Amino acid sequence: MKKVPVTVLSGYLGSGKTTLLNHLLNNKQDLKIAVIVNDMGEVNIDADLVANSGQLEKTDEQLVELSNGCICCTLREDLLIEVEKLVKRGGIDYIVIESTGISEPVPVAQTFSYIDEALDIDLTKICTLDTMVTVVDANRFLKDFQSGDSLLDRKQAVGEADEREIADLLIDQIEFCNVLILNKIDMVTKEEVYQLEGVLRTLQPEATIIKTSHAKVPPEAVLNTGLFDFDKASDSAGWIKELTEGGHHTHTPETEEYGISSFVYHRRLPFHPQRFHDWMNNMDKSIVRAKGIVWLANYDTVACLFSQAGPSVEINPITFWVDAMPEYEKNRILSDRPDVLEEWDLEYGDRHTKFVVIGVDLDQEMITKSLDACLVNYQEMEEDWKQFESPFQWQIRKP
Secondary structure, rough: OOOOEEEEEEEEOOOOOOHHHHHHHHHOOOOOOEEEEEOOOOOOOHHHHOOOOOOOOOOOEEEEEOOOOOOOOOOOHHHHHHHHHHHHHHHOEEEEEHHHHOOOOHHEEEEEEEOOOOOOOEEEOOOOEEEEEEEEEOHHHHHHOOOOEOOOOOOOOOOOOOOHHHHHHHHHHOOOOOOEEEOOOOOOOOHHHHHHHHHHHHOOOEEEEEEEOOOOOOHHHHOOOOOOHHHHOOOOOOOHHHHHHHHHHHHOHHHHHHHHHEEEEEEEEOEEHHHHHHHHHHOOEEEEEEEEEEEOOOOOOOOEEEEEOOEEHHHHHEEHHHHHHHHHHHHHHHHOOOOHHOEEEOOOOOOEEEEEEEEEOOOOHHHHHHHHHOOOOOOOHHOOHOOOOOOOOOOOOOO
């Protein structure tokens, strides 16, 4: 059986995904496209628009509606089942999936990359994920990104337990894609488009960026591109490039012209927990994105993941430092991972802080000084770090 290619459309509510879908259906040439539409509302308006476009037969084989749930979480089983049904029934050349505006693309992509043993469905044998597309609203992006709203605030959450921030969702959608469509450029100035493109390029340096109005893009730009590779997409975010490939040395003149820049903050001393907490809650407004590893003095056994997107900021322990593990486990890891030894410190082992800062008109010197002021100082070096005042109340077990 020839594998059916799949394109997934992501993007926040109102960005233009359905407009793009209708445009593709009106310009699909000889392709027989099946559509899966995911909508959180009680009335699936998106599906109605697709069905009324006149480009699809109104049959279950051609149009599938997944309602009142999000395919990145509650409806993943439904997605697996419906994709398998579509492919096995035959008569289609392509599948286009329109995610709901609150879907994260990574879990959707994962659906096509593993065998679901519980359902006994293996999509890897019958279809191939061809392109991950994210549509960005040029007119609303910065307003939404800087709003500080959560999905609950806007009554867009999957449920009461869904505490995601709008800024985090926007970043998730941008950082995992092959094609970024900067839509509605007719609603902003050329200078605003130029700067926003620079911001997007810094956040996501690997994706193809297409600027458009009314989501009018060439179908070949999002269908049968052969662009998707899960591992490559997982490592394509700008902050990862900065930390692993020296991305801050390769910025284009266009991003520099509009003051879009980045730098890596790297220190071998820990942060005082209270001072760093205060810094996180009063971050310079020029910082658009920051992410990486942080060492907090009173949590000496664990590395923490620090992540900021606009006004949304969080930090959580993610793994034990190798140097904090039992001796036998430490030796085993070091023998398997010689790269860890490359930056090993005789006193602190692999403990360190290293994260990227991306922003517009960054004052690197000022931000660096403010971060350095959060480090454990000379006098505190001799104190018991576990006694430091801390706003973090994590319960950390022993490694």
